Amino acid sequence: MVGAGPVGLTAALAVRATGRPVTVIEAGAADRVRPGSRAIFLHRVTLNVLDRIRPGLGLELARHGLGWSTKRTVYRGRDVYRRTYPPPRADVLPAATSLPQVVTERILLDACTHAGVDFIWEAEVTGASSGADGVRLDIADGRQFTASYVIAADGSRSAVRESLGLHLEGPRTSNAYVIVDIAEDAGDPLPLERVFHYEHPAVGFRNVLFVPFAGHWRVDLQCHPDDNPDDFGSEAGVRDWLVKVMPAKYADRVTWVSTYVFRQAIATAFTDANRRVLLAGEAGHVFAPFGARGLNSGVADARVAARAINSALRCETEAKRLAVIDDAAAARVAAATRNRAASSAALRHLQAASPGRKLIRRSAAVLAPVVPRLGKWLDTAPFGPTLDAPDRFGMQY
Ligand SMILES: Cc1cc2nc3c(=O)[nH]c(=O)nc-3n(C[C@H](O)[C@H](O)[C@H](O)COP(=O)(O)OP(=O)(O)OC[C@H]3O[C@@H](n4cnc5c(N)ncnc54)[C@H](O)[C@@H]3O)c2cc1C
Incomplete structure (x- = not known):
């Protein structure tokens, strides 16, 4: 091995x-x-x-x-899906x-x-x-x-x-992602929710994902294709956008920052x-x-x-x-x-590179209150299709 x-x-x-x-x-x-x-x-x-x-x-x-x-999904600041x-x-x-x-x-x-x-x-x-x-x-x-x-x-x-x-x-992906780990404040924690924000208005309509994990939060910011990732992944850059999407105290609780172009x-x-x-x-x-x-x-x-x-x-x-x-x-x-x-x-x-894809996402967000399965689609699509049946070795992934 x-x-x-x-x-x-x-x-x-x-x-x-x-x-x-x-x-x-x-x-x-x-x-x-x-x-x-x-x-x-x-x-x-x-x-x-x-x-x-x-x-x-x-x-x-x-x-x-x-x-x-x-699980919660928010589109331009408005809740479109929530399930507990x-x-x-x-x-x-x-x-x-x-x-x-x-x-x-x-x-x-x-x-x-x-x-x-x-x-x-x-x-x-x-x-x-x-x-x-x-x-x-x-x-x-x-x-x-x-x-x-x-x-x-x-x-x-x-x-x-x-x-x-x-x-x-x-x-490789064309745009960069900034991934930040933040220690939770055990005395005054946020609600335990996985929240996906499409086009968060506070950060220039970039997508932001919040995932709680033991003792921490993972926050992913999706840069626009023409962004300079250093503007968002440097210490000052992280502080600048983080306080717009989380209570300000979390800017002092960052434990890890990494910028990726995924392969x-x-x-x-x-x-x-x-x-x-x-x-x-x-x-x-x-x-x-x-x-x-x-x-x-x-x-x-x-x-x-x-x-x-x-x-x-x-x-x-x-x-x-x-x-x-x-x-x-x-x-x-x-x-x-x-x-x-x-x-x-x-x-x-996530990238919705063409105007058509962006329009589909926007239409789903508008219709989600009356067609709940569109809200569910907006919630699951950022993570890809659901699992296949196991293969003959009994493996799903
Ligand atoms: C930001 C981020 C988030 C992720 N989130 C998830 C997630 O939520 N769920 C998920 O399933 N996956 C996730 N992944 C992927 C996951 O981290 C990797 O798939 C995982 O680390 C791969 O493990 P590995 O053991 O194959 O490789 P590694 O973790 O890279 O381990 C390789 C080991 O080999 C050693 N090694 C390297 N070269 C040599 C050498 N020449 N000789 C001897 N030893 C050597 C290294 O020191 C290391 O110990 C994420 C990845 C990133 C970057």
């Missing part, structure tokens, strides 16, 4: 669940603290997959997360849970330690080569490791993927010529975060890869072994293609 991000840790747990030994090779130090919240939204299907890998893990993540039960669900029960997996990615990683790391996963920290993989019998990994300090199989979960710049001649391919890219293949490496997570795909398909589909990649390797190790013929790995890789390319299509649909809706 290469990479101790959330996907690599999940893959390590999934390998241990098959009863096999696994070693994670990670460039960072064991005590590193990774910046920012990044993936804050885990869907129930993902909690379920994690629970199947290690019983109790999904519920433990949910206990550390926050379940907001109100009953609060989740503490003893069953909720529809979703929201927590910082660093907390998810800490819980997964603890689970790995208990499951007997071995770690090699501060070992940056600089090259990988595969042959008929396995894989060799070269480390920056000159060490080399060999393995029968490798799951490459070393993130979007994956050295393993690139060494094997596989590359990410896909477009919608998928690896040319999820396995190498010798079928000894499988890609998982951002090594295989990067998506814009609307719809939360990145980590959620990375967890699915991890489980499918671990199970495929377990099956391949039991195959009696080379032809069967190749087929098992090929099958898993093809299934995850298909899933990534579905996920990218869904997040591209979300982006098209």
Whole structure:
């Protein structure tokens, strides 16, 4: 296993669940603290997959997360949709849970330690080569490791993927997004609502999304295509627009700011010529975060890869072994293609680049009070189409 991000840790747990030994090779130090919240939204299907890998893990993540039960959509300052669900029960997996990615990683790391996963920290993989019998990994300090199989979960710049001649391919968004994490004021919190503002009048009719997660708020501002993102993502820039959309005290509670132009890219293949490496997570795909398909589909990649390797190790013929790995890789390319299509649909809706698309959104907002399903459409469309039925590996993302 290469990479101790959330996907690599999940893959390590999934390998241990098959009863096999696994070693994670990670460039960072064991005590590193990774910046920012990044993936804050885990869907129930993902909690379920994690629970199947290690019983109790999904519920433990949910206990550390926050379940907001109100969704609200506002168009140019006017409410067009609001729905409140009953609060989740503490003893069953909720529809979703929201927590910082660093907390998810800490819980997964603890689970790995208990499951007997071995770690090699501060070992940056600089090259990988595969042959008929396995894989060799070269480390920056000159060490080399060999393995029968490798799951490459070393993130979007994956050295393993690139060494094997596989590359990410896909477009970038034309406009930038500024993403801000803000610590909640526990003594005087805001209502727990996910709120999407279309064309917020206080910030030059830019879209703004508010998502609560454990102890925090995530606020996304969508820049116009001709904006200079630095004007909105610098310390002064954030302060300037934030106080127009939240109570002023939150400008002093910012914990992380990041500006993104999102890439919608998928690896040319999820396995190498010798079928000894499988890609998982951002090594295989990067998506814009609307719809939360990145980590959620990375967890699915991890489980499918671990199970495929377990099956391949039991195959009696080379032809069967190749087929098992090929099958898993093809299934995850298909899933990534579905996920990218869904997040591209979300982006098209958010950007509304043509006057026609803007007019459709505006008409839906005008009619929403009398045609409630148009309000519902405005509420869900920024996150892309709803889930497909599970594939034959039982994965929805
Ligand atoms: C702003 C933002 C919001 C997001 N929100 C969501 C969300 O709500 N839900 C969701 O599902 N997804 C979300 N995502 C996506 C999610 O953060 C990623 O999908 C997730 O981090 C991918 O995990 P990973 O383990 O594949 O990669 P990473 O988290 O990048 O981990 C890769 C690991 O590999 C290590 N590594 C890298 N190179 C090497 C090397 N050469 N040798 C050894 N180790 C190496 C790194 O140190 C790291 O530990 C969001 C992303 C962003 C940017």
